[in-house]
Amino acid sequence: MKRYNAWNMLWQGLTGHRGWEPAWRSPEPKPRYDVVIIGGGGHGLACAYYLAKNHGITNVAVLERGWLGGGNTGRNTTIVRSNYYYPQSAALYDFSLRLYEGLSKDLNYNVMFSQRGVMNVLHTRHDMEAGHRWVGAMNLNGIDAFMLTREEVKQRIPLLNTAPDARYPVLGGFVQPRGGTARHDAVAWGYARAASALGVDILQNCEVTGFRKSAEGRVVGVETNLGYIGAEQVGMAVAGHSSVIAGLAGFRLPVSSYALQAFVSEPLKPVMDTVMTSFGTGMYFSQSDKGGLVIGGGLDHYLSYAQRGNTPMLRHVLGAVADQLPSIGRVRLLRQWAGIVDVVHDSSPILGETPVPGLFINCGWGTGGFKAIPVGGWMLAHHIATGRAHDIAAPFALKRFHTGALVDEAAASGIPH
Amino acid sequence: MLxxxxxxxxxxxxxxxxxxxxxxxxxxxxxxxxxxxxxxxYLFTRQNPKGVHLERWGHVNGCRQWFNVARNTVTHEIVAVYGMTDPVPASVAGAKP
Structure with missing residues (x-):
């Protein structure tokens, strides 16, 4: 792997940029691997990278049905935060945030992680109480966050309508200063490049169509459109398609797949230097380095595998933009799309073993998978390599839906689904 | 818009x-x-097909009646509508109730 650094930039600049290599290799599939990862999004690629880096397992393939990062990794609103309520979640998501802090250096790839803060804006007395409770829980969990006055919110987000007669008046807010945004494509590409350099085979346009099992029921390989690929162990990180892959393997998951929409406006001069979420409308937005306002909101509340979203939720989110950010009400949208998110009842991920021996899972991140890419990959790699769950991942096992030990962030963190 | x-x-x-x-x-x-x-x-595991799904819809901002819909989750096409207590129509018998 040719490293990206100032000397190589200068040398390539002087020699016409003819010496760069492709960021990752595109090999032919081998007949068998130690580990096969299904899903070439952020989580799958991160898993492959940490298998190689942390555990020395390099005979690994990542199978991607489409192109790298073409699913939810390339469809999210790029927000990274760890402002959760329960200690288990705080440990999980803050592990991820801390990995993000060193990720560009670790991968030798600029993922443009920008810790511009993640702000929640509160509109009613009840919102304020919920905010205080949430900040208190975060501080107890060792996550830095604090309340903001109305004036502080107004100063930080000048676009926001803070008039006393606004439909959603602003009473205050709270912020996690270490939260922020990262360039989503770069996260996928950076992990792919670093994993490939350590020997991982990345196979795009390779769709898993079935599993092959031994007489004892253990997975021994996967059937794909490129032929059979044998594997000692298989990991799956396929987000909204988890139920489909689980169906091929012969088990069911407590996952429902919904469309989550996002929107990007035409580029503007810098008008927003933090990330904002409204407690009242669920609308959230930030500004990308290209200048586009990146906007999101709630789910389309019926099952969907269509990556486009529907107009009632579009109207709800953009109505909130027009009302709460009146000065950009006439800014035009460049693009609108949706990703298919894997929602589970307690809005916490599913990590670890499946009912099929040799098949391990990473799913259930719902609307918040991007921020968890480093930890999701790390935990899946740990379980595959060592045969047991990492302490941080243990509370998120699939069996919690039978024991009842849910980590109910759906209620605790006010996640709007 | 459906x-x-x-x-x-x-x-x-x-x-x-x-x-x-x-x-x-x-x-x-x-x-x-x-x-x-x-x-x-029973509490947590739901059908989540990439294809026809049998689901309940309520006309909550209208007549407030509930009914069953068979809807394709990829195309969003509604392939059958039937009463709350009716059996699954023969036309969508392949879908799992």
Whole structure:
């Protein structure tokens, strides 16, 4: 792997940029691997990278049905935060945030992680109480966050309508200063490049169509459109398609797949230097380095595998933009799309073993998978390599839906689904 | 925008309706004999097909009646509408209730 650094930039600049290599290799599939990862999004690629880096397992393939990062990794609103309520979640998501802090250096790839803060804006007395409770829980969990006055919110987000007669008046807010945004494509590409350099085979346009099992029921390989690929162990990180892959393997998951929409406006001069979420409308937005306002909101509340979203939720989110950010009400949208998110009842991920021996899972991140890419990959790699769950991942096992030990962030963190 | 044919009001726009999730679920009985795994599946595990799904819709901002819809989760096409207590229509017999 040719490293990206100032000397190589200068040398390539002087020699016409003819010496760069492709960021990752595109090999032919081998007949068998130690580990096969299904899903070439952020989580799958991160898993492959940490298998190689942390555990020395390099005979690994990542199978991607489409192109790298073409699913939810390339469809999210790029927000990274760890402002959760329960200690288990705080440990999980803050592990991820801390990995993000060193990720560009670790991968030798600029993922443009920008810790511009993640702000929640509160509109009613009840919102304020919920905010205080949430900040208190975060501080107890060792996550830095604090309340903001109305004036502080107004100063930080000048676009926001803070008039006393606004439909959603602003009473205050709270912020996690270490939260922020990262360039989503770069996260996928950076992990792919670093994993490939350590020997991982990345196979795009390779769709898993079935599993092959031994007489004892253990997975021994996967059937794909490129032929059979044998594997000692298989990991799956396929987000909204988890139920489909689980169906091929012969088990069911407590996952429902919904469309989550996002929107990007035409580029503007810098008008927003933090990330904002409204407690009242669920609308959230930030500004990308290209200048586009990146906007999101709630789910389309019926099952969907269509990556486009529907107009009632579009109207709800953009109505909130027009009302709460009146000065950009006439800014035009460049693009609108949706990703298919894997929602589970307690809005916490599913990590670890499946009912099929040799098949391990990473799913259930719902609307918040991007921020968890480093930890999701790390935990899946740990379980595959060592045969047991990492302490941080243990509370998120699939069996919690039978024991009842849910980590109910759906209620605790006010996640709007 | 979905156009949903309410059996009582005719075709109406999506914002008048609310999706109530999977239909035809049967509570396992008797409660004192239900295994933990069975009960967990009843509470949390849902059909999540990439294809035709049998689901309940309520005309909550209209006549407030509930009914069943067979809808394709990829194309969003509504392939059948039938009453709350009706059996699965033969035309969508392949879909799992």
């Amino acid at each position: 156009r949903i044919p309410c059996p009582w009001c005719g075709p109406r726009d999506e914002p008048e309706f609310q999706c109530g999730g999977q239909s035809h679920m049967v509570r396992p009985e008797p409660w004192h004999e239900v295994a933990e795994a069975t009960w967990g599946d």
